Amino acid sequence: MSTTETLATPPPAKPTVEPLVRLEGVKKHFPITRGIIFQRKVGAVHAVDGVDLEIFPGETLGLVGETGCGKSTLARVVMRLHNLTEGKLWFNGRDVSNVKGRELRDLRRDMQMVFQDPYASLNPRKTVGSIIGAPFRLHGTVPKNRVKGEVQELMELVGLNPEHYNRYPHEFSGGQRQRIGVARSLALRPKLIVCDEPVSALDVSIQAQILNLLEDLQNEFHLTYLFIAHDLSVVKHVSDRVSVMYLGKIVETAERDSLYAQPRHPYTGALMSAVPVPDPKLAKAKRRIILEGDVPSPIDPPSGCRFHPRCPRTQALAKEQGLTDEHGAPLRFVPRCHDEEPFLTDQGPGHTAACHFPLDVRIIPMDIDPEETGAPP
Amino acid sequence: MPEPLLEVKDLRVHFPTEDGIVKAVDGVSFAIQPGETLGVVGESGSGKSVSFLTVMGLINRKSAIVEGEVLFQGQDLLNVPKEELQAIRGNKIGMIFQDPMTSLHPFYKVGDQIAETILAHEDISKKEAGARAVDMLKRVGIPRPDERARQYPHEFSGGMRQRAMIAMALSLNPDLLIADEPTTALDVTVQAQILDLIDRLQSEFNTAVALITHDLGVVAEHCDYIQVMYAGRLVEVGTADDIYYRPMMPYTWGLLKSIPLLTAQEDRLHPIRGLPPSLIHVPEGCPFNPRCPYVFDRCHVEVPQLLPVDGFHAAACHLSLDDRKRIVQEEVLQRT
Ligand SMILES: Nc1ncnc2c1ncn2[C@@H]1O[C@H](COP(=O)(O)OP(=O)(O)O)[C@@H](O)[C@H]1O
Numbered sequence: 032m033s034t035t036e037t038l039a040t041p042p043p044a045k046p047t048v049e050p051l052v053r054l055e056g057v058k059k060h061f062p063i064t065r066g067i068i069f070q071r072k073v074g075a076v077h078a079v080d081g082v083d084l085e086i087f088p089g090e091t092l093g094l095v096g097e098t099g100c101g102k103s104t105l106a107r108v109v110m111r112l113h114n115l116t117e118g119k120l121w122f123n124g125r126d127v128s129n130v131k132g133r134e135l136r137d138l139r140r141d142m143q144m145v146f147q148d149p150y151a152s153l154n155p156r157k158t159v160g161s162i163i164g165a166p167f168r169l170h171g172t173v174p175k176n177r178v179k180g181e182v183q184e185l186m187e188l189v190g191l192n193p194e195h196y197n198r199y200p201h202e203f204s205g206g207q208r209q210r211i212g213v214a215r216s217l218a219l220r221p222k223l224i225v226c227d228e229p230v231s232a233l234d235v236s237i238q239a240q241i242l243n244l245l246e247d248l249q250n251e252f253h254l255t256y257l258f259i260a261h262d263l264s265v266v267k268h269v270s271d272r273v274s275v276m277y278l279g280k281i282v283e284t285a286e287r288d289s290l291y292a293q294p295r296h297p298y299t300g301a302l303m304s305a306v307p308v309p310d311p312k313l314a315k316a317k318r319r320i321i322l323e324g325d326v327p328s329p330i331d332p333p334s335g336c337r338f339h340p341r342c343p344r345t346q347a348l349a350k351e352q353g354l355t356d357e358h359g360a361p362l363r364f365v366p367r368c369h370d371e372e373p374f375l376t377d378q379g380p381g382h383t384a385a386c387h388f389p390l391d392v393r394i395i396p397m398d399i400d401p402e403e404t405g406a407p408p
Numbered sequence: 409m410p411e412p413l414l415e416v417k418d419l420r421v422h423f424p425t426e427d428g429i430v431k432a433v434d435g436v437s438f439a440i441q442p443g444e445t446l447g448v449v450g451e452s453g454s455g456k457s458v459s460f461l462t463v464m465g466l467i468n469r470k471s472a473i474v475e476g477e478v479l480f481q482g483q484d485l486l487n488v489p490k491e492e493l494q495a496i497r498g499n500k501i502g503m504i505f506q507d508p509m510t511s512l513h514p515f516y517k518v519g520d521q522i523a524e525t526i527l528a529h530e531d532i533s534k535k536e537a538g539a540r541a542v543d544m545l546k547r548v549g550i551p552r553p554d555e556r557a558r559q560y561p562h563e564f565s566g567g568m569r570q571r572a573m574i575a576m577a578l579s580l581n582p583d584l585l586i587a588d589e590p591t592t593a594l595d596v597t598v599q600a601q602i603l604d605l606i607d608r609l610q611s612e613f614n615t616a617v618a619l620i621t622h623d624l625g626v627v628a629e630h631c632d633y634i635q636v637m638y639a640g641r642l643v644e645v646g647t648a649d650d651i652y653y654r655p656m657m658p659y660t661w662g663l664l665k666s667i668p669l670l671t672a673q674e675d676r677l678h679p680i681r682g683l684p685p686s687l688i689h690v691p692e693g694c695p696f697n698p699r700c701p702y703v704f705d706r707c708h709v710e711v712p713q714l715l716p717v718d719g720f721h722a723a724a725c726h727l728s729l730d731d732r733k734r735i736v737q738e739e740v741l742q743r744t
Pocket residue numbers: 061076077078096097098099100101102103104105329
């Protein structure tokens with residue numbers, strides 16, 4: 032697909048289907064306490080800090096952002112492994128923000144999780160058969176005498192040898208262990224699978240095997256994925272839509288092609304620019320943005336736009352306007368970014384970003400003419 | 409051609425273990441010229457780290473059989489006395505790792521550690537060394553370096569620690585910097601900062617860099633020459649353009665076809681089938697033969713040698729060059 036085509040074709044109309052998952056103003060704060068006997072709350076980690084999000088049936092929503100921005104916490108909130116500090120969570124049209132006990136257990140049948148470290152999430156003392164079969168026993172969905180057969184079918188489905196039913200996790204390679212994790216997540220035929228960095232620990236050739244497997248399973252079982260990764264190339268490959276997270280907030284959401292062709296939020300642009308491109312000539316054609324400094328602490332996030340202390344866009348604007356502080360030193364941001372929080376606003380069909388001064392440039396060169404790159408035709 | 413800074417000749421590093429001999433490095437030869445950047449890529453366990461730890465003299469010779477030559481500025485590092493090797497290490501060859509805590513001691517202030525490194529190799533006063541340490545921290549882009557010098561490593565963020573380690577490795581202005589997965593544990597934004605820093609310091613000091621990574625994007629952006637390792641051997645070497653636009657070895661093709669691209673939209677990835685071999689039981693013939701889609705009878709019996717393709721470009725594969733050129737055009741470069 033060429034670039035111009037991407038921009039010219041009207042994107043698909045906003046889906047009229049009901050979202051499978053909907054978050055509204057969701058917050059998850061972790062209190063920080065002092066004192067041993069009388070614990071006082073002295074602050075909170077604003078891990079997830081006001082997130083609105085929809086995930087539609089059958090789609091893959093990619094979620095990217097730097098370490099510590101709250102991706103895993105958001106995933107655990109969606110799974111109801113964390114209680115919400117604030118906000119609402121709907122699943123399949125139902126408000127599940129506060130469900131407990133039996134209702135929560137029933138809900139968990141419909142949503143499963145696949146983790147980054149397949150080894151840490153598998154009990155080393157259990158056989159693979161009993162790990163994959165655990166959900167059957169827990170929920171009693173399959174009679175005891177049929178569990179083995181069902182498990183072996185799952186093993187076959189994810190590309191494991193069913194004869195390895197009685198082996199232990201350490202007897203498998205990293206990629207195979209991830210297959211075990213995937214098989215276990217499929218046992219109860221969930222609607223939603225939350226994949227938290229499922230391929231980040233794998234070598235590229237194995238990573239591709241697992242990504243293809245996830246894609247096949249999605250087609251076969253009409254699964255919905257929330258796919259978390261820090262690798263923007265992987266996210267681009269798997270996602271229908273992508274959300275970008277920064278310090279507990281979603282700063283941009285768009286259809287995949289729209290996001291990569293025209294990132295609007297300066298943070299998305301910086302993130303994209305930082306991805307090393309495995310093509311020497313395209314790499315040179317890439318717009319280089321080097322972000323300064325580290326991610327600020329989520330305990331006391333910056334005022335206004337949380338990205339303003341690192342934002343190259345507001346820096347450039349302040350420089351252009353020759354802004355200075357009271358001592359005459361050049362300002363590194365324009366006042367609006369420091370004072371006023373930007374909310375998610377429409378940037379085109381299905382595309383929202385939270386920025387006062389959205390970008391209007393392409394970061395990643397795509398489908399450059401082979402002539403132009405000098406690559407053999 | 410000028411004399412290479414580092415020349416490794418037919419290096420073999422074998423570890424005898426209970427289960428058999430691990431052939432971690434098995435006949436590797438390459439050279440690095442002053443000031444250039446060599447990228448070393450390959451999947452985990454292919455022998456990248458062991459090769460360069462051997463260059464640095466950091467492999468315990470009691471637990472390994474090491475053969476070959478490691479010529480650094482003409483001197484064979486495999487046969488120099490321990491004290492001399494220590495002088496070369498740090499002074500002429502610096503090394504940085506994925507985990508900065510392998511170089512930084514948790515109980516000493518960062519500035520003092522860098523000063524110590526300088527004092528171990530140079531005859532200057534403590535005060536001068538301290539000032540040099542602060543200056544190095546400044547050069548690697550650490551804000552408020554004098555304050556930072558008085559802090560402990562745990563007070564630094566991951567990216568800052570990585571910078572401090574680089575400051576230490578470069579404090580003696582080495583001729584060669586070996587960077588073993590220096591950014592693998594970092595976010596892409598911080599990775600970009602660190603790689604940018606290495607690039608800048610390299611041109612400033614004319615340091616040669618060996619950049620070891622599993623990330624094909626990182627080598628494409630930062631390296632002049634690239635070598636691809638598989639099962640303890642070099643299977644392809646060439647310029648960045650050779651490797652990305654004219655690769656001539658099925659393992660390199662496999663790597664390129666299995667990565668998703670930011671610059672294109674592929675329908676489906678093409679993983680390499682199977683797994684990398686155990687280095688105890690490396691397949692007979694071509695080590696890649698069990699996973700290679702183009703395997704034929706010769707591949708099972710004869711080890712392919714790294715043979716020249718064109719200029720510096722060389723690859724180890726029994727397929728005829730004409731066949732490989734055709735396959736590259738039809739199956740490898742056509743990704744979208
Ligand atoms: N259980 C917890 N208690 C306290 N702080 C937490 C907890 N879990 C996560 N955090 C903090 O919340 C922030 C977001 O973490 P996380 O969701 O793991 O981010 P990501 O997955 O994007 O790396 C981090 O600052 C982290 O230290």
